[in-house]
């Protein structure tokens with residue numbers, strides 16, 4: 121079945137009519153005054169994640185129309201195709217089966233008949249690789265000589281593991297530090313290396329392709345540094361996490377953990393790319409992390425669309441982007457452990473859905489992914505929240521709060537929670553009668569995600585929820601969430617310019633690039 125393009129569905133036209141008639145004038149304060157149950161109707165407990173959507177510019181009518189839009193765009197069939205292991209990443213002719221990485225053994229998921237053998241084989245491979253990787257993680261944790269683990273990777277081979285290692289620092293064993301080196305700027309690697317001793321260091325070279333320039337440049341420099349200090353046991357001090365084991369071997373790394381082309385880079389934290397996290401929190405912790413994500417997978421796969429949290433969030437994203445015209449979303453984790461959450465979500469959302477053509481390469485006449493940006497609270501409050509409260513653009517905010525603190529310092533957590541509640545309240549209620557500079561218009565929407573505690577399981581569920589939410593809006597927009605051709609052109613041009621920088625050859629370049637090249641060339 122070829123689903124209808126979203127803007128050609130009857131529901132889209134009805135949403136437009138609804139928006140013109142009432143949606144554009146929707147007032148949250150009025151909505152709460154009219155409906156004492158609004159919090160109950162627009163919030164839900166999903167696995168490990170409670171979500172309050174009630175401070176969003178939706179009512180029962182618009183929500184029902186959005187669900188109708190999802191059905192008319194064939195969301196359920198698209199979701200089922202992903203879980204059946206179909207090659208939904210058409211431009212690369214690949215499946216997108218990251219969910220398979222989190223199925224518990226034995227797999228509870230029953231794939232469609234046509235895919236059953238292939239899925240079962242893949243599942244067996246996943247479990248065998250996971251067992252090997254977790255055994256290795258435990259071996260490293262028990263190795264008192266290894267005090268420092270350096271993950272060398274970028275994009276999905278950096279952002280996910282880095283975010284998760286920081287988020288779960290409370291669960292990490294003492295005595296081992298995990299560092300992340302991603303930038304090709306040698307400052308980063310040099311800054312880490314100057315504190316390390318080769319005999320106490322394990323380098324993890326994390327790259328799905330094992331060709332990414334940044335990662336290969338950093339890995340070569342790390343190996344040269346290691347060799348130069350006279351410790352030659354590469355097998356003990358270097359491991360590669362990659363789908364391209366042959367390239368890792370050719371590079372000289374024999375300790376390898378593989379994964380598969382059906383794991384997208386930004387969806388790879390659950391695979392061997394998660395090794396730094398497994399070393400930090402241990403095998404049992406990593407299994408809990410996978411189990412939390414699996415619980416969210418099952419929720420997304422089976423819950424009716426009306427009560428399906430990733431679906432509700434993804435539909436809200438479409439409502440805001442295509443009807444309200446909001447072009448960004450601010451991410452506000454009120455947890456310093458989640459300080460890399462905004463950066464992680466930027467890749468997930470903007471690399472997945474930052475596309476302007478449909479599945480067949482045809483230009484789309486409507487907007488897709490918003491800009492995601494943010495910082496942890498309360499820091500953001502003292503920087504850009506001014507604009508969120510009183511600026512001319514409306515920016516929906518997505519708060520994340522954690523009920524139980526991981527530390528024992530008295531006073532802090534109550535203040536933190538008071539702040540996140542106050543910000544959401546101020547955005548919505550405003551202060552309308554103060555006049556002039558002190559006037560807060562209010563009616564500014566926010567979503568509130570709440571975890572009981574930041575644990576491996578709740579973090580797994582929170583991340584999987586975001587992955588599926590991105591899939592939902594991408595499915596409505598009719599785009600391929602799983603490719604990223606937009607990153608290729610710059611890579612090719614950088615190779616050309618790198619050669620020109622050495623020779624100052626500006627022939628054929630535009631005037632600005634030529635002028636700057638001459639200024640930058642050594």
Ligand code: F6P
Nearest residue numbers: 275276277327328329332385607
């Ligand atoms: O350049 C973008 C990208 O391909 C991302 O999609 C990916 O996560 C990142 O580069 C790193 O790629 P690799 O893991 O192959 O080094």
